Amino acid sequence: MNSAAAASKIAVIGCGISGAVCASSLARNGVSVAVFETARGPGGRMSERKETTEDGKEMLFDHGAPYFHVSNPDVLGLVRDWEARGIVSQWKDNFGSFDCLSKQFTDIEKEGLSIKYVGVPGMNSICKALCNESGVESKFRTCVGKVEWLEEEDLWSLTSVDGQSLGHFKGVVASDKNIISDRFTTVTGRLPPIDLTLVPELATKINEIPVNPCFALMLTFGEPLRSIPFKAFSFEHSETLSWAFCNSSKPGRPKTSECCWVVHSTAQYAKEVIAKVGLGMLSNTVFSQIAEELFQEFQKTAADIPHPLFMKAHRWGSAFPAVSVEREEKCLWDGKKRLAFCGDFCVSPNVEGAIISGLAAASKFVDIASCL
Ligand SMILES: Cc1cc2nc3c(=O)[nH]c(=O)nc-3n(C[C@H](O)[C@H](O)[C@H](O)COP(=O)(O)OP(=O)(O)OC[C@H]3O[C@@H](n4cnc5c(N)ncnc54)[C@H](O)[C@@H]3O)c2cc1C
Numbered sequence: 001m002n003s004a005a006a007a008s009k010i011a012v013i014g015c016g017i018s019g020a021v022c023a024s025s026l027a028r029n030g031v032s033v034a035v036f037e038t039a040r041g042p043g044g045r046m047s048e049r050k051e052t053t054e055d056g057k058e059m060l061f062d063h064g065a066p067y068f069h070v071s072n073p074d075v076l077g078l079v080r081d082w083e084a085r086g087i088v089s090q091w092k093d094n095f096g097s098f099d100c101l102s103k104q105f106t107d108i109e110k111e112g113l114s115i116k117y118v119g120v121p122g123m124n125s126i127c128k129a130l131c132n133e134s135g136v137e138s139k140f141r142t143c144v145g146k147v148e149w150l151e152e153e154d155l156w157s158l159t160s161v162d163g164q165s166l167g168h169f170k171g172v173v174a175s176d177k178n179i180i181s182d183r184f185t186t187v188t189g190r191l192p193p194i195d196l197t198l199v200p201e202l203a204t205k206i207n208e209i210p211v212n213p214c215f216a217l218m219l220t221f222g223e224p225l226r227s228i229p230f231k232a233f234s235f236e237h238s239e240t241l242s243w244a245f246c247n248s249s250k251p252g253r254p255k256t257s258e259c260c261w262v263v264h265s266t267a268q269y270a271k272e273v274i275a276k277v278g279l280g281m282l283s284n285t286v287f288s289q290i291a292e293e294l295f296q297e298f299q300k301t302a303a304d305i306p307h308p309l310f311m312k313a314h315r316w317g318s319a320f321p322a323v324s325v326e327r328e329e330k331c332l333w334d335g336k337k338r339l340a341f342c343g344d345f346c347v348s349p350n351v352e353g354a355i356i357s358g359l360a361a362a363s364k365f366v367d368i369a370s371c372l
Pocket of ligand 1 (some may be wrong): 013014015016017018019036037038039043044045046063064065066067068069142143144145175176178179193214216264316318319320342343344345348349350351352354
């Protein structure tokens with residue numbers, strides 16, 4: 001990238017919902033922006049997973065966030081716009097709860113009390129649409145491995161993990177706390193991309209964030225599970241499972257005879273498993289054992305749940321940050337170096353918190369746009 005282009009461009013690392021909202025907001029405000037995402041597509045913890053059965057049928061699962069609520073007026077404004085564009089819909093099924101002791105289901109919400117939103121046709125649709133907006137340049141399968149501060153040029157230099165130069169930028173938004181946390185080293189064996197000594201205050205805050213893990217179990221049955229009275233329900237008195245969602249019942253999903261469910265483990269279960277098997281690569285055998293264990297608990301909800309046509313477990317090592325580090329400012333910001341950190345860990349451990357934080361990070365740059 002030539003220096004004139006670098007003079008005003010902002011790099012956003014990560015295309016989860018906070019990074020995607022931030023990039024979209026920057027572009028809409030006339031700030032030039034490039035997004036780098038290590039995964040093959042956008043979404044982060046709002047991703048959609050494509051799987052294939054043995055007989056070649058394709059299935060799609062929202063294996064991260066299954067839906068979200070909104071109460072913040074700014075976020076509501078955005079979500080209504082996304083609804084009008086057809087990338088978000090309301091999921092109108094009533095949610096229930098299953099008590100593992102009494103073996104009873106109960107209705108936990110009165111109709112219309114809380115609006116539940118989903119991306120359409122998958123939870124990743126919002127990030128997909130935002131990173132394709134005019135003015136947003138997106139690069140996938142690009143893991144940022146080094147973010148260097150060039151003091152003399154007053155610019156940032158980004159390099160991928162395989163040593164490729166990604167260009168020079170006037171500012172950087174990091175939308176994943178692992179980019180400067182010790183956890184990055186624990187999981188990857190590499191040094192964090194951003195040198196912690198450059199931003200000691202921010203690093204201290206980020207390193208202190210404990211996280212709750214979760215295993216998601218993806219299931220496909222040959223037909224709908226008619227003995228389960230709810231399309232989504234929580235588990236009471238289960239040490240293993242927390243929630244179950246019928247993916248196929250969400251609006252805009254493919255209408256097939258098969259029926260897909262996603263079941264979430266409790267954080268406690270996930271912590272115990274991770275304590276035994278670690279955060280590194282797991283073998284298929286270990287994943288199969290975890291899937292079987294989670295399915296056995298799910299099967300207790302009704303007498304006639306058949307064995308699924310497809311079953312697979314996914315590990316979310318950092319599913320939910322357990323604390324919020326910047327509820328006031330909504331993002332972490334170093335104005336001198338033009339470096340922002342955004343994500344759910346700043347505001348609240350959910351989609352809405354991540355959106356609020358992405359908007360806040362963008363506004364830091366928009367406020368100084370005339371100096372970029
Ligand atoms: C199982 C599960 C269930 C959930 N349930 C709900 C729910 O019911 N309701 C709700 O509102 N929320 C829920 N959440 C939480 C919600 O998904 C998150 O709060 C939100 O998606 C976080 O978005 P984010 O942008 O902050 O982070 P992320 O989505 O984690 O985005 C960070 C992105 O940065 C990328 N990245 C990291 N490092 C690099 C690098 N070096 N180079 C390039 N890219 C990089 C990552 O690949 C990722 O895409 C759930 C999450 C999980 C996992």
